[in-house]
Amino acid sequence: MTTADQFQQHVLPTYGRFPLVPVRGEGCRLWDETGKSYLDFCTGIAVCSLGHCHPRLVEAIRKQAGKLLHCSNLYQIPQQAELAEEINTHHVRMNGKVFFSNSGAEANDGIIKSARRFGHKRPQADGSPRFEVITFTLSFHGRTLGSMSATGQAKIQEGFDPLLPGFRHLPYNDIAALEADIRPETAAILLEPIQGEGGVNTATPEFLRAVAAVCRKHDLLLMFDEVQTGFGRCGDAMAWRMIAPEIKPDAISWAKGMGGGVPIGAFWLSDRAIDDDGTALSSLMGPGSHGSTYGGNPLVCAASLAVLQEIREQDLATHALLMEVRIRETIRSWKLPVIEEVRGGGLLLGIRLNPDLIPAPEGKTPALVVVTKLMERGLLAPPAGPTTFRLLPPLNVTGEEIDEALEIVKEALDELVAAVCDRRENGSMKS
Numbered sequence: 168m169t170t171a172d173q174f175q176q177h178v179l180p181t182y183g184r185f186p187l188v189p190v191r192g193e194g195c196r197l198w199d200e201t202g203k204s205y206l207d208f209c210t211g212i213a214v215c216s217l218g219h220c221h222p223r224l225v226e227a228i229r230k231q232a233g234k235l236l237h238c239s240n241l242y243q244i245p246q247q248a249e250l251a252e253e254i255n256t257h258h259v260r261m262n263g264k265v266f267f268s269n270s271g272a273e274a275n276d277g278i279i280k281s282a283r284r285f286g287h288k289r290p291q292a293d294g295s296p297r298f299e300v301i302t303f304t305l306s307f308h309g310r311t312l313g314s315m316s317a318t319g320q321a322k323i324q325e326g327f328d329p330l331l332p333g334f335r336h337l338p339y340n341d342i343a344a345l346e347a348d349i350r351p352e353t354a355a356i357l358l359e360p361i362q363g364e365g366g367v368n369t370a371t372p373e374f375l376r377a378v379a380a381v382c383r384k385h386d387l388l389l390m391f392d393e394v395q396t397g398f399g400r401c402g403d404a405m406a407w408r409m410i411a412p413e414i415k416p417d418a419i420s421w422a423k424g425m426g427g428g429v430p431i432g433a434f435w436l437s438d439r440a441i442d443d444d445g446t447a448l449s450s451l452m453g454p455g456s457h458g459s460t461y462g463g464n465p466l467v468c469a470a471s472l473a474v475l476q477e478i479r480e481q482d483l484a485t486h487a488l489l490m491e492v493r494i495r496e497t498i499r500s501w502k503l504p505v506i507e508e509v510r511g512g513g514l515l516l517g518i519r520l521n522p523d524l525i526p527a528p529e530g531k532t533p534a535l536v537v538v539t540k541l542m543e544r545g546l547l548a549p550p551a552g553p554t555t556f557r558l559l560p561p562l563n564v565t566g567e568e569i570d571e572a573l574e575i576v577k578e579a580l581d582e583l584v585a586a587v588c589d590r591r592e593n594g595s596m597k598s
């Protein structure tokens with residue numbers, strides 16, 4: 168029985184999977200079961216920040232696995248404390264407290280719960296709690312009932328109603344719409360500084376500043392979903408700092424790149440006072456308010472610590488910026504009409520295509536056609552929405568690996584565009 172057959176018989180078909188069967192990885196490269204190698208610019212969707220099987224990460228996992236894999240959050244876990252200190256001191260660089268989850272969706276559920284707590288502590292004028300979290304169209308916050316309800320994409324929610332109440336989706340980067348629509352029950356605003364899944368859309372500095380100002384004016388929590396953008400991916404430890412560095416969020420969620428491949432997520436709450444008594448926001452999630460059996464266990468925390476230390480010590484955020492420049496300059500030099508725009512920042516880049524120049528058969532988006540062609544030619548890259556594909560290489564990718572990947576992109580696009588032009592010419596000859 169092939170792997171594909173086993174999937175068909177035994178695994179829920181929630182994913183449209185490519186036929187690729189990966190078996191081994193090293194750095195920027197991945198091998199499938201036939202021995203074919205790929206440049207991996209998907210990295211498990213921005214997860215393998217250090218590439219595959221980075222020696223420092225592998226060693227940290229090996230060492231911890233031989234000592235202690237798991238013990239309960241009923242006890243003090245030194246690796247968890249050390250990781251939280253690393254995050255606060257070197258990555259967030261503000262006073263706050265961290266909770267460890269197993270995924271991004273769970274981290275977002277955690278900050279949504281925190282917003283509800285905040286809304287109880289700081290109620291409406293009539294004493295009833297505030298509860299609403301404003302999020303934005305094309306956002307992606309995860310697949311749990313809570314994070315899916317927060318997500319501003321109908322296709323993610325289809326057939327799952329009734330959704331969790333208490334969310335409203337406003338247009339992204341639209342300051343006037345936001346300022347006009349804060350309600351008495353609104354408690355928080357949650358957004359991705361750069362929307363990943365929604366097509367790689369970057370918040371403008373004006374918009375981010377307006378969001379922060381609205382939060383101050385209406386006593387709302389400012390919450391950033393940095394699940395995809397955090398920990399060096401976008402050219403700074405945190406993506407919002409690339410856009411408006413003076414902003415001080417109240418809550419942040421993470422996952423993906425922070426573990427380099429082990430399942431870990433986290434959320435952070437600021438220590439800032441939320442009332443005249445000096446109540447710290449982070450104190451609202453006290454004993455019994457939240458939990459996770461696996462969350463922050465010794466194994467994943469030891470692994471994540473190795474990843475975050477490597478990102479910091481090698482200054483991979485700055486390296487991501489240099490590689491972004493290399494990618495943008497190379498693509499600009501091609502002057503290809505099929506590429507409409509390079510979006511995003513650092514090594515979360517989206518290439519937006521002109522859909523008229525890509526031959527997309529019924530039921531397939533132009534992005535999917537291109538991604539499939541890239542895979543055939545040995546480059547893995549995930550789509551982001553119908554007309555954009557992403558480049559998400561490891562943060563330590565080399566210039567040579569970038570050049571090799573871009574060469575594949577260029578050849579694949581040239582081939583696809585030529586096919587469309589041929590078809591049009593043949594069509595016009597017939598008519």
Ligand SMILES: *Cc1c(COP(=O)(O)O)cnc(C)c1O
Pocket residue numbers: 269270271272273275307308309310359363364392393394395422423432
């Ligand atoms: C991937 C992602 C999530 C969900 O993370 P999971 O680990 O899949 O639950 C949430 N928010 C953003 C911005 C993401 O990119």
